[in-house]
Each structure stands twice: as structure tokens, then as C-alpha cells.
Amino acid sequence: MSTGSKLAAVVLTAVLGTASAGAVQAAASQPSTGKLQWTVNGQSSEIRTLVLNGQQLVSLSDAAKALGAEVEIMPEGAGIRITLGEHSVLVKAGSKPLNEDGTAFGQVVQSWKQANYVDGASYVQALGGSYSLLDGSGISIQTLQLLEGAETAQWAGDGRLIVSVSDESGRTDYLVDATTGAYSQLLSSSGASDLVVSPDGGKVAFSETDGTLRTVDLSTLRMAKIGTDTSIKSNLQWSADGKSIYFLQGDKTNVIAAADVATGAVSKVLDDKVEYKGDLSVTAGGLSYSVVKAGTVTADASKAVDLDDVSIDDSQTNPQLFDLDLSKSDAKPVQVTKSDDGKLFIQRSAAGKVYYVQAGDEGSNSKLASATAAGQAVAFDKEDVQEAVQAGSYVGILTDRSVYVLNEESGSVSKLADAPEGASNLALSKDGSKAALIADGKLQVLSGGKWISLTK
Amino acid sequence: MKWYGKLTTLTLAATLLLGAAGGGAATAAASKLSGxxxxxxxxxxxxxxxxxxxxxxxxxxxxxxxxxxxxxxxxxxxxxxxxxxxxxxxxxxxxxxxxxxxxxxxxxxxxxxIPFAAIANKSAGVSGLTTKQLQDIFSGKVKNWKDVGGKDADIVVVNRAFGSGTRVNFQMKALQGTDFITKGDNYKEVKSSGDMKTAIETTPNSIGYIDLVYVTDKMTALKIDNVAPTTDNVINGSYKVWxxxxxxxxxxxxxxxxxxxxxxxxxxxxxxxxxxxxxxxxxxxx
The missing domain is CATH 3.40.190.10 (Periplasmic binding protein-like II)
Incomplete structure (x- = not known):
């Protein structure tokens, strides 16, 4: 009849003594107390524990506080109702907790020295959260509704990521809080290019299917159309000062152009008739790109088709890398590689080096290499390099087993963490301290040396 | 029977959830494939x-x-x-x-x-043709634009060389299998889509065909049987030349x-x- 009095979780300890009057005392064996680390939605809390008959239970009040749950003392000694979002449980010392349907679950609630203790895993799950062990040294709990799936991730500032998910109808981009996993939809599109984050992390740029260039302010979510040019655009890149957006123009990507974000005016940066440029990368003072040559085909159309008079020379089809000095108006592109190897994840650093993954053959490791006009060098070959990603003065390196960070200024390479099985899409924050990647179809963010899933 | 009444839904302050998440298509990690x-x-x-x-x-x-x-x-x-x-x-x-x-x-x-378009030089003075008119022009039966509603000028037919997929498709879909002329003073052959684009843009009174992606505002993309060559018309089934x-x-x-x-x-x-x-x-x- 009565609805009881609602109390904030922070004052729960004080009232539990009353609520648990008549509780069964733990007496089967000598209990021991301790503490356990819970990480709830990325936030750490210390939880008191009670070990009884080999079973570890957690303090009801500590758990409720850590979860941010609401507590209600039920009338007439009916117990305590704990509510988190749409889920509730009824807890009474000496009995198993009841879920919303009145079904008992988990272990009997124990009372010990004026505090109640519950089975943590079943309690959290009954309240709609996920409960998982963190390499034996703590518990990870997620109570927020997480985004389902993740295909790519990139940092947009230090505390948030842009995560993309594709399905048959197109791609949806989300802003995801890098600590809690809370997310909001940013853009849903069919045919829009990948979002490219501005150097200050405040905006993203993309081109629509018809070639229209647009930006979105990540604070206000206001979208702006940049100019009226509708040529085919690919490889969008922000200039270091955020005032221009560079891109490769045309279906044969033979032109490098830039759009002024303020005016929308598009100007050609390089139009040297060289087709199939790719991997455009712009940093302060310069840009780099790759050029792929198509194979040379010799075919005599005057001969009968069934003679198959065709030959292909594809000996020069691996990409070569070029660098262009943007500080000089009359600068010409400089070829910085000549090696006949596969080159992937090509990006220009702030210091003007062009880093790339030098693809190995079957049975040999792929390496991180760098190139300048002065020559090529191996930057990292300790393990089989899968990906490399440029972030400020750092290069993130994903190998088949680890994540490393190369500090370009010092030249040192340090290991950030072991890589989860099947990891891909490494993203590194600009200060080189935060890493995220995709593994098992989920966004994983490195927190305290461990990978935490922020999508499900 | 439930042990309590319906609960009030609480909004978690930290939740920024807006809209439902789409189904996830996971990106494959670097694979073991080689070759x-x-x-x-x-x-x-x-x-x-x-x-x-x-x-x-x-x-x-x-x-x-x-x-x-x-x-x-x-x-x-x-x-x-x-x-x-x-x-x-x-x-x-x-x-x-x-x-x-x-x-x-x-x-x-x-x-x-891949959509294809019949294209004409801007000077021809037509915006569309019927399938029969296209067949007559590309087979050489009709030689002057005035016979199909354009100005009084000889038609220059630009064709792709034998072996072109665009040529095969244009013949099958736009001309419904009828033959091309293959010689004459007002007949040209080009070897690529790029060459076709240049030829139509720069040759007065010319007609040809090209992948829709190559169409520019320096040429006329012709309606066929009064249907414009657009992506939408390909998808809705009204434009057949693809x-x-x-x-x-x-x-x-x-x-x-x-x-x-x-x-x-x-x-x-x-x-x-x-x-x-x-x-x-x-x-x-x-």
C-alpha cells in the first residue's frame, strides 16, 4: 500500500541496519572481509566483500552506489527495492533476491556487521548490466546501453571517438564517450565518404555521393555545406590549421585540390596529369600521396578473339610515394620511394616523414618504414606489423600481437599493450596516450592497461 | 504476479543515447590471406x-x-x-x-x-531520340540532324573500337542488336571512354555513347524514347541502357x-x- 521512502544510494549504509533487521546471521563458517575493484561504465569503485563458505559476496550498499542505483525501503519489512533504469530487484537478508517477476536468483543475501552482502554477478545482471572479469584483477561492469557493433573508430578529441557501423542500407556514425560507452548518433548516410576529423577534434568533414562537401560541428551538430563543387572527391584531409580541406579529384584521382572551409572556393593544388593517386596525407608544410600504375597490356585487336593475343606487364604496379612541399608555391612533387614493395597505411608525419607499412610476403614480417627525399628506412620490424596510424608526433603500430607507439621526436618505441585477438582499425589519440581498436566486432578502448569493450 | 507495481523509468544522467543502433557488420581483422x-x-x-x-x-x-x-x-x-x-x-x-x-x-x-548514355555535341540541336532514330543514325541510314528534329548539319558518328564493353552494351541495349556503320567520311572510332568524351565535346554535330559517369556539361546526354539517362531512371526500370x-x-x-x-x-x-x-x-x- 505504502510506496516506501526513496533514498539516495549514498546514504544506504545508514538505513540498511534497520532494513535488515531479522536477517540470518552468517555462521556456517568464519567469514572474511576484503575489497574488490569494480569498473562501472569506465569509473572505478572499491567494493567491500564478504567471503563465506568459499563464496565471495559484495556489499549491497557499495554496489548500489557504484551502479548509481536508486534504493527504496519497502514497507512492513518487505525488503529493499534496488532500481536501475527499467530494472529492479527486491533484496531481503536471509532470502535470495527476487527479480521483477518475483523469481529468486543468485545466492542468499547475507548480513554481516550491519551490512548486507549479495552475489555481485547475478545482482548486476538482474539490474540489466553486464558483468565480466578483468584478467582476474577486477570486475568490469557496463550498465549503459551500448552501441551494437563497430566497424571503424577514430578519436575526435581525447575523450570521445567516432565509431561507424555499416549495414545493407548504408553507414551510421556515432559519437561514443571513450570512458562510459555512452553514445549518440551523429550521421546516417548511404554513400557519404568516411568522416575525417579536424586537427582540433571539433569538426568532421565528408563528401556526399554527389560530391558535395560538408562539415559537421561536433559541439552543435550543425552541418555546413562547403561550396558548390560536385566533382568526385576522395581521400579528404584537413589542413593542419583546419582552414582547408584537401582531396583527390576525379574518378582517376589525377588532381589534388583544396576547398577553403570559409568560402567554399576550390583550387587546384597539383594537376600533373598523373592518374591514380591515393593515400593523400596533409600535415603542416606539406602533403604526401601514393601513385599506382596500372599494368601495361599488349593486345592486338585485329587478331581473332580466340587466339587470346594478350600479354600483361605488371612489374611496375606497386605504389610509389611522393611528397609535395606546400610552403613553396612552385614546388614540384618529389618521389620518396623507389622500392618495389606493397605500401599500406601511408601517412605523412608532422615532421615531414612519410610512414607506411611495408607489406611482407607470406612467411615474412611486414614492417613500418619511413621515407623522405633523403631515402627510405625501417622504423619498426620487431613483430609482424598489421597497421600504422599517425597521430600528432606519434605513430601507433598494431602488430599481430601488440600495440606500440613510436615517438617521432625521440625515436623511441614503447609498447602500450598486448593486442586482442583479431584486432584491427587502431586509433591513437593525438598525445599518443590513448588507444582504441576494433576486435571481435566491438570497439575496445585501452584503460589502465586493459582493453574495455565500449560496444557490444 | 509481480511483487510490485510498474516502475518509473529512470533516466541515467550519463546516457546520451539517441536512436537505435544499427546492426553491426564487423570489419575483418588483418587476415592470413596471401598471394x-x-x-x-x-x-x-x-x-x-x-x-x-x-x-x-x-x-x-x-x-x-x-x-x-x-x-x-x-x-x-x-x-x-x-x-x-x-x-x-x-x-x-x-x-x-x-x-x-x-x-x-x-x-x-x-x-x-554501369549506366550508359547516348551523347551528342551541343551543336546538334536535339535533346532526345527514339530507339528507331538511334538505330538509323548509328547504321548510317539517317545522316543529317534535321531528319531527327535537329539542325541542318551532317551527323558525325563516333564509335568505340571493337572489343569495347561499352560498344557491346550500347549495341545490345540502345540499338537492340542492330549493326553499326563502320566506315565513311563522317565516321570515327575511338579507343577509350576518355577519347569518346573529348571527341563529342570538340566535334561539331557528333553523336556517340559513353558511361554515364563521363557525361559532362559540355555535351548533351540524350533522352531515349523520352527517358533521361539518370541513375534514378536506371533504378526505377524506365531507362534500359545499362x-x-x-x-x-x-x-x-x-x-x-x-x-x-x-x-x-x-x-x-x-x-x-x-x-x-x-x-x-x-x-x-x-
């Missing part, structure tokens, strides 16, 4: 092949891909000869088409939808070749890079 894939054939499909190659190799660092183009027919020819794994072709080369017998044992894997682009393989594809074809056919590539290159996704034609 080399050689692609040759259609020049229209070359930009698509190179873009897909760039993306696919990031997922499969130890797969090498080379791409080349010298006209659609050289694709299945190179596959039959054993010097290419994939023959990029603007028609299904496992079947007979005008001018070319089928390539036995080859499998046609659809990768894109074809699938195919990756021909010797039998069913396997290994890295199979994975590469599946990547091009994936929703991510079809809705992303393929659309930006002005092709139409396969799923649009359901």
Missing part, C-alpha cells in the same frame, strides 16, 4: 578495381593486386590464357553477345551496375580472389566507394 591477384580488362571498371584494391590490401596486407585495362574483351581473354585471375568485363562473357562468343568455363561475378560490370573468373573463385570479389560486393564498398565513383550498387537493382 597475388591479377585483374585485367574493362577500362570503365579500372578506377573501381584500383580503389577496391587499395582498401582490400589494408585488410589483407600480404595480398598483392595488380590491375590493368585494355578493353573488356581482354579480361576474359587473359583469364582463359591463364595470365589473369580476374577479367573485368562490361558484359557477361560466359554468354554469347554481339561480336563475341561465350568464354567456356568462366563464371561471371557481378560487381557493379549493364552489370562483371569480374570473370575461371570457374568459381577461390582464396584471395574470392575474398577480393566478396569485398567489392560487400555493403561497405557498394554503398561507399562504389557510389562515389558514380556506379550503381548491385542491391539497387533488386
Amino acid at each position: 597475388k591477384i591479377v585483374v585485367n580488362g574493362s577500362s570503365a571498371l579500372l578506377p573501381l578495381t584500383l580503389q577496391a584494391s587499395n582498401e582490400f590490401k589494408k585488410l589483407n596486407p600480404k595480398v598483392r593486386i595488380s590491375a590493368s585495362a585494355a578493353g573488356s574483351v581482354t579480361g576474359p581473354q587473359a583469364v582463359r590464357k591463364g595470365i589473369a585471375d580476374i577479367g573485368a568485363c562490361d558484359w557477361d562473357a560466359s554468354t554469347d553477345v554481339p561480336g563475341f562468343s561465350k568464354f567456356d568455363g568462366q563464371v561471371a561475378n557481378k560487381v557493379a551496375v 549493364s552489370y560490370g562483371y569480374f570473370m573468373t575461371k570457374g568459381q573463385p577461390t582464396g584471395a580472389t574470392k575474398a577480393f570479389i566478396e569485398y567489392i560486393q560487400s555493403a561497405k564498398f557498394q554503398n561507399g566507394s562504389l557510389k562515389k565513383l558514380k556506379f550503381i550498387p548491385l542491391t539497387a537493382m533488386k
